[in-house]
Amino acid sequence: MKSEPTSQYMFLVRGGSCSSGHSPEEMQAHMKEVYNWIDDLTKKGIFSAAQPLTQEGKIVSGPGLVSDGIAAESKEAVGGFFILNVASMDEAVRIAESSPMFGNGGRLEVRRIAALTACD
């Protein structure tokens, strides 16, 4: 079966950093959910890469114009990203909807990674 041509999409994980109110058991259960989701994507050949980001960050606006990054507690803070191979934005959104990342007000920003060859 010839599969549809795919593009790479990046899911930016915003907000939703776990508060200290969660029990170890709940945290571990959440981690397993994330793994199951990723395992499933890996089996389907969709998963490409993922990395967490540490909390510390700086915003550099020019030489000598350095300020602190977005606080980790902020809803806008990016906690990590996923890169997936999918055929369309619609499919990427569907996959994002199926993810277990939404606890504590977490959100996923879905962005297509621009191809080098064509102007999208």
Added chain:
Amino acid sequence: MSQQGTSAGEVADHFFRHEGAKVIATLTAHLGTHQLQLAEDVVQEALLRALQTWSYHGVPENPAAWLTQVAKNLALNALRREQRWNEKQDGIAAEQERWLSSPAEDMKHETFADDTLRMMFVCFHPELAAEAQTALALRTLCGFSPAEIAAAFLTSEAAVAKRLVRARQRIRDLALPFVVPEPGELSARLSGVLHTLYLLFNEGYKASTGDRLVRNDLCHEAIRLLTLVTEHPATQEPRALALLSLMLLNAARLHTRTDDAGHLLRLHEQDRTAWDQAMIQRSIVCLRQASQGGGLSVYHIEASIAATHCLAVDAASTDWPRILHLYDQLLAITGSPVTAMNRSVAVARVHGPQAGLDALRSIQQRSVLEISHLYYAIGGTFAAELGQTETACAHFEQALKLATLPAEREFISRRIEECHGKT
């Protein structure tokens, strides 16, 4: 998922809970009991970081060492900050700083067992109230959250949090040492530890309204901690083994005590084939070990009673004369009206319901029992067996007034319906 790490399936059930508790014990061993709160906080934070990092990266090769290392770094930073802000306070002792800065060694089972046992003697210190002891043990030794503890004890999360704060404060005020007590003191202190573990187990065992999973967890945590007690050279006494045997025998039957709808089932109604035979075998080994080296405790007798039930092929072939004999022994030791009440059931099975009723009515401190639904439920059962339907009905009605837990109330209501069916 990732090339760096192993898959999530390799993190055992309750890994976060138990590994977190181990690290709390290890940190407290090095920082002192007055830093218990700090140890709990940094371990919670370390688990959070594990969650955030492992979800993308995969589980590291040695997750326990990873967790310990992160917790140590966090503790070191916190103590340095504290020191900077409060110059008058003693600095971090050189030894503590050295340990916190050293790489996390693989946690050896012996070291962990040692630290956990010492932590048990802190949590179960007689200077702490009984309810504070169990709450603290569940928090620090078992990794439960205040919400989970509240669910287990049918109380509010705020009440549990308050209880924990007071317990830690008391530990600081009394400067409780992080040690296994000296030989002269050990026997009495071990009694307290065993009794509290017994209470913890019973809290899980009794038919409460709480979540069934939480209740099973309480039983299994009590067994896990008691197993450590029985394996440690300082505390492996026959009475500890006997209590472990008793818990295993009851845990083996735990899941057959209610039907799918949550209705309580009597011993003769339970599916014996579903009893956990491996657990029963382990309990028998424990009981055999417990009977060596002398010293007969109430736990020995209670375990023997439970074993007699468990080893019967079916309800009809239960060795009731042996059980009655054991209850006679138990009553001689405890002299408790509750023991006498339970004994009356064995009397009825051996000598008939009238003898059971007589035994029940001749209990000396009967007034203590008259607030218990069980007293009336047992009396009602004897009366029903004697065909005294009206008396039985009156007893069950009284039992219903006293019972609080839904499963028990439902059970008694069914007995009342049976009585009405006969009149």
